[in-house]
Amino acid sequence: MDPHLLRTFTAVTRLASFSAAARELGYTQSAVSQHIAALEADLRTELLTRRPVAPTPAGTRLLEHARPLLLRIDAARADVLRLAAAPPGLITLAASPLAAARPALLAALPPTGVTLRVLPPARVPAAVAAGECDLGLVDGLAAPSDPLRLPDVAPLRVTGIAEEELAVLFPAGHPFAARDSVRLDDLADARWLDAPDVGLPLTARRGALRYDGTDLHALCALAAAGHGLVLLPRPVAEAARAGVAVPLAAPRLAHRTELLAPASLSGAAAALAARLTAGSPYDHRPDA
16 A cells, blocks of 8 residues: 555545645645545545545544554654764653653753653654654553553664652542552542543543643642542652642552663764663663
């Protein structure tokens, strides 16, 4: 399959419009229609309904393959360009909000030459693989000393750089706020904030308040105001000065931060990676 046709197909399905896809891609509407027709002829099946514009069952299945395939193509292009290009003067570091909140990270950044881009955790691996960022810091929950489960977007070098205890942030006056520690089993009926772009992943019940942002201060303020509980790295929860941070005793989980790097690095990116991983006691993984 021609990747150009796949890009057109994914744009049409995402925008639900042939004309909007044409404007985004810089094609005429007739060219977009020809691309879709050629792809359907190649696969010998209808991929889109026209009114309304929506994927057929076959089109939905193709989307599941098209997105990772196109990302792999972008990753391959970015990797070759990194190798061929002169070393850039500016390094872009992508970091998930909780990874960016680590004081050790901020202290390791050089005073000039780095752009720190805060992204939702799910976007960091793809941003590094596609060459949008030179390095990435991503975080998540894991058993102590276990690596994170990252999406298979491209071969990336992964280094664990930190693990921290967890804590639940309660509003003052909550029945559990005076405890020395808490178990998640004790909070089976609790209301959790739904914050997919910043908080650690816990299943929020339907009707929970949803926070679509990456500002940790806002998230902690919502928890302190009683809108729902939030699970955070213990240092972040204790530094929030909002609500009461109670350490998590069980299950046995840690907040883990990992550095993502492409196979080839410029001298400046390699130097920054060395600064970020200096003294790390965690294992290196060659690929993710």
